[in-house]
Amino acid sequence: MRVALLQITSSDQPSDNLAMVEDMIRSAAANGAGCVFTPEVTNCVSMSRRHQLEVLRAEDEDRMLARVRDICAELGVWVSLGSLALKTDDADGRFANRSFVIDGTGRIVARYDKIHMFDVEVTPEETYRESDGYRPGTHASTVESPCGHLGLSICYDLRFPHLYRALAKAGAQVLTIPAAFSPVTGAAHWDVLLRARAIESGCFAVAAAQTGQHPASSGRSRRTFGHSMVVAPWGEVLADAGTEPGITYVDLDLSMVDKARRQVPALGHDREFDGP
Known part of the structure; x- marks a missing residue:
């Protein structure tokens, strides 16, 4: 199956x-x-709570969700x-x-609310309190797709490996990891974390990312790392989109999942232990 990753620079509009x-x-x-x-917060990148209250909508009123559903049905x-x-x-x-x-008929077949909130001080100038504006999810989700x-x-979520182990044990072959990663943490950790999650789970990691300086009509603007990536189950980087907006194509061979899990069947080697 050929997949496409959209690397974009979403504004706050x-x-x-x-x-x-x-x-x-x-x-x-x-x-x-x-x-x-597509990446995280495809519809709106904004650091202004006031602006978000003006432009964001509930799920059943969101124009992007409705339009993408129509496109899926039109194009299959x-x-x-x-x-x-x-x-x-x-x-x-x-x-x-x-x-x-969203499937090829326009039907929503899975939803997932981000569980882990980005509450960090990367640098004194780059501080985030995602939980101030977003409520964390409580349920993991998998779904069969072509x-x-x-x-x-x-x-x-990428920093919490137990989530990905649970997804893999529930049948996942492809981990979706959409992101709007910080340039500082991206440069230090993005590549190695994606490769680790793919290797640990024996899954493909498909990570579409926001990139560049995001236009802001209100409040301060954000900058994101880019480098949308696809990593194979054995840890090979199959694609790295760099920092420019665009579309990256990769042909996924799901037999690579079975091969990696046969070579190192770690998903079946869990053992109970005491402590620490």
Whole structure:
């Protein structure tokens, strides 16, 4: 199955991002991709809570989700929307950072809310408190697709290997890891963490990423690392998109999953232990 990863520089204007993403999905499908993967917060990258309250919508009102569903039905392509920032009915007003898998008829076949919140001080100038604006999810998710059994995750989840082991044991062959990674942590950790998660689980790691300086009409702008990647189950990097926006294509051979797991069947070697 040929898959396509969209590497984009989303602004804080969902309507502009929708037009860009629609064009890229159509181009990917025209070039033979059966499954298309988009990054984290595809619909809106914003550091302003006030602006987010103005432009974000609930799931059933989000224009990007509705339009991508229509495109999938029109083209017969599957899309893994890495995540959308969405309003919720939570009493504290926090948003959801939610991933969707949409099939070739336009049906939503899986949802996943990001479990691990990016609450860090990377540097004194680069501090994030994701949990202030987003509520964490509580359920892991997998789904069968034409490009393999997908195990869903989002960005900071990458640092929690037990999640990926659970996904692999639940049948996942392809780990989706959409991201809007910090340039500082990206340069230090992105490549090695993606390779580790692929090797540990015997899965493909498919990581579509945001990249560059994100235009902001309100509040400070963000910069993200880029380098959308596909890593094979044995740890080989099959694609690295660098830092420019664009579409990256990879043909996934799922027999590589079975081969890696036969060579090192670590998923079946867990043992109970005491302590520490």
